[in-house]
Amino acid sequence: MGSHADWRSIGGIATSLLDGNPIAIAITAFIAFGLPVLLHLIFYQTVASPPSSNFLLLGPSGAGKTAFLSLLEAKSSPLAKKQTQLTHTSQTSILTTVSLPASVPTASNRYRSVNDPSLKDTSKNPVKYRVRDTPGHGKIRGPHGISQLSSMSDSKDSKSKLRGVIFTVDTAALSDVEVLRDTASYLYDVLLILQKRALNKGKSSLKVASEIPILVAANKQDLFTALPPGSVREKLEAEIDKIRKFKSKSLMDASVDASMGDGDDDILGSSDAQDTFSFKLLEDEVGVRVDVVGGAVKGDEGSDLGSGVRKWEEWIGQCL
């Protein structure tokens, strides 16, 4: 009966499938082993889990956030056009995954041996991270930038945990008082949120909070009028110091009388307003690290694409 199976009737097919027919066994075996592999290929390749390290790009309008982001994107994609992209004022934020160049070391490398084979792997399998670009215009930085920062920095979910904040600054325009003031007040708001977070964590749980460092990316260093990073640092510190002094003196918000009480620790840095503010002091007292590093999104024509942001990428690597 085995070899003369009747393929025309249903009963015949069923019978032949259930007896020891080698074809049936082969098909069954193929399905049994093949299906899981197939499913794995389909689901794991299309929905690769997004990398869990997030960075937030903040900064006033026109500082070069979107340009920086599209540069990173262009670098991490093999068939991108090799030129910096034009950008305009953003209205919405974007989240995108980019990869770190293989030549940039990550902080986790110091736990590896020099001979660790995974170090060599990085050229094939670069470290990926996510960057969220936010609009910097004064009217919409609140709903996008600031609220994004506070939700990401407080989130318990490891998927949306924030590893660092990149605050871009237009160094060429910083000598202008208005721009400096705007930049500094935005940076002040950002630092204030991070300070509150750091202080709250210290109070509520014994676990030391993984602090979120800030990179002040002094952009547009390629321009003639650009201030060097050191001077950017000084200017920002002086301006934040002024803002701090005036904030402590200025009027209360209309919402304050509704919820009296938490008016204490919303001054950046030490509670003693007589001290002059500096990023160093902030790091010592609160634990929020601020680095000011120069760079340029739009480099010289002749040089390699994105050579100006190398230092920033190194900083990002140090946070991973």
Place this chain on the structure above:
Amino acid sequence: MLEAFEILTTSGVVLWSKSYAPVGAHIINSLINDVFIEEKVQIQAANAAYPVYKKEKYTLKWKKVKEFNLIFVAVYQSLLHLGWIDKLLDNISTLFIDIYKDQLRSTRVRVVEYPFDKYFEQQVKELEDNSAPINSEGVVTGAENKKDPLVSSEHGGPPPPSVPGLIQGPGGRVSRRARKAANAGANVSSGDESIRKGKTPKGGKKMRKWDADGYADEDDGTVLDYSAPADGDEAAAPAVEAVAQDSWGHRTGKGQFVLKDLGDEVHSILENADSEKAKNRATGIVGSGFNAIGGLFRNIVGGKVLTESDLEKPLKAMEDHLLKKNVAREAAVRLCDGVQRELVGKKTGNFQSVDAALRQAMESSLRKILTPTSSLDLLREIDTVTSPTSKQQSPRPYVISIVGVNGVGKSTNLGKICYFLLQNNYRVLIAACDTFRSGAVEQLRVHARNLKELSARENVGQVELYEKGYGKDAANVAKDAVEYGAANKFDVVLIDTAGRRHNDQRLMSSLEKFGKFAKPDKIFMVGEALVGTDSVMQARNFNQAFGTGRNLDGFIISKCDTVGDMVGTLVSMVHATGIPIVFLGVGQHYGDLRGLSVPWAVNLLMK
């Protein structure tokens, strides 16, 4: 002719762009700032035509495609009236989305290269041909138009990039009249850009002569303007080259083929899109019944694409809600329109009903309208003026003047601001410039006496009253007060003015003189929270009363404690002018002055 065409995402990345002449990035940036973010410019949606935005000498038309978050922007010179721009925007957006649908949906939107140039050029050419029937004079007009660079460079404008356009565009057909209009436009724009009065009449005169003589007066232009010839020649030469490439390049041998194939492809895409549109319209009764059931289901589950009819009812309810909160009708309608424009064509989130989506959108647009572009730190500004860092500026008192309708609480709020400044150890001079209403000076004298006593008790700043009695000209008194303040080393001069009805031309006109004489650093207008629909007109009229180049700097909304949660006046006033709210008056005491907290206001309004 088109200057530039750009396709950008709402996140600010330019996906594809084509420019026939260098157009600064700030042109499109200001479009985004003014129209999309700050909503300064009211968009008057003329039937079916796309909205227009004018900046410097350019006119911008745009189309937004919400599905992909794309904005298509066409930039052309304001002098030209291009009828086919609307059609171009339509066609290009259809084409671009159809061709690059997959790339636009993928995560690599911003990285991929879009070789779109040939499609675009084909479209431009076709539309231009359609709109301007070829006339035998083509070459002649071209030659004539070469003159235009010289003319416009005469007016100090940037090197004229418009030549190819004039040759190709409809300019050829309507040559003389169009150029007349164009030249008039150039004249006006140059006047706008530089208010140097000396130059404008000269330019105008030259212009008139040129017009009267017709276009044969070429030599005149070149001789009179010494810097232009080199410039003009330079600009003209590449322009001619560009024309050759654009319009004739395709007609040679192989080019013809490419063009034709492309044309067919483009047409089939456009026709497909059209027929789909028609189909959507024709689906009719069967489809609509099914859609209705699906729509009900989707309303609960979410993921529904919103249409105008979905939004109609909830929007009406939202408008009523806003009106109940004392928002002026005009502002409420505008807010609802904006929200509708934003929501139509959008998908609701998972398990989000239409109402919730609407609420969220309204909240965010309220927040957007109330948040100032740059926050005002009064103390800082006072410090920069009274003790400037650079040597060039000499210290002078900071002048704040307060205007408003009768009885809104100008003097009271002046007292409150004065108290606040005194707390910060400033020397304040109060100038009584209400020389009209009896008792006004005495009222201020009482305030000054009280404040003096208070500050002496707490050992903080100093205050003095400057008064010149009644019947004098307010502007002169203000000027004297500022001079007195400067001489006696006061930090701040607070000027109280007479209350005036905003629709009384006679009283309002004196404000302009006042603004010129006193030169206030800040002009605050006091408005009461109680006022309803009238707030829009109040804010607008006061904002315009100081003449061109001077606006209000902020609003103080008084009597906020008396209205409870009906704080709609805040929105109405900001909506009318785009000027931020600086202070709120929340009580009867000197200390009852608050800054605006946007989340607080939005909460009250949405409650």
